[in-house]
Amino acid sequence: MQQLYGAGIDISKPQGNMVVDIGGGTTDVAVISLGGSVVSTSLKVAGDKFDEAVVKYIKRKHNVIIGERTAEDLKINIGCVYPKIQDVEMDIRGRDLGTGLPKTITIHSSEMLEALIEPAMMVVDAVHSVLEKTPPELIADISNKGIYMTGGGSLVDGLDKLLQEKTGINVMIANDAVSCVALGTGKALDNLDVLDKRKRK
Ligand SMILES: Nc1ncnc2c1ncn2[C@@H]1O[C@H](COP(=O)(O)OP(=O)(O)OP(=O)(O)O)[C@@H](O)[C@H]1O
Ligand SMILES: [Mg+2]
Secondary structure (H helix, E strand, O other): OHHHHHHOOOOOOOOOEEEEEEOOOOEEEEEEEOOEEEEEEEEOOOHHHHHHHHHHHHHHHHOEEOOHHHHHHHHHHHOOOOOOOOOOEEEEEEEEOOOOOEEEEEEEHHHHHHHHHHHHHHHHHHHHHHHHHOOHHHHHHHHHHOEEEEOHHHHOOOHHHHHHHHHOOOEEEOOOOOOHHHHHHHHHHHHHHHHHHHHHO
């Protein structure tokens, strides 16, 4: 719930808000109204699974093993789940499975799309399933206000576009998606600080 304060969403009103928080290990999809979650789901498909998909793809397509940090670099720098207007590429080093020796290969963003579309569609499907269970009056609110995406995983290029295309609902990435949770927690911590000062007096 903390991330919602960070994202600047007012959940105290009787209107529905949909929030999709894509973290490292978990994606949380929730429709929230009056401070409580009305419908929600959680899946173990988030940033880490995107990285794993890249590792698997490069192994299959190039016969090269890369580490998860390299996969994350690729995801952040040239990753996409929606075709980019212009293809971009990145050189990476891994171990050639044939020779066992280091090898440098060039990866294109179009390949990242192939690698990442499967986990991305799992997130889209989870959003669909939550929308299906959402009461009609709240669906109206959500389609008016849009879907909020937050968490570092939401920054994969084109994920907002893909979700928007598949749901027909406007998708917004919360400003500071990565620090939203920290911001929310920060606000809670400010209050703790007040309590703490009181104690010390
Ligand atoms: N610019 C970026 N593009 C794509 N992915 C990114 C970007 N920046 C961060 N990430 C990914 O975001 C993920 C971490 O997100 P976040 O910090 O929200 O997770 P978390 O809150 O620690 O995890 P969880 O919510 O699962 O406990 C990592 O998988 C990271 O690779
Ligand atoms: Mg998180």
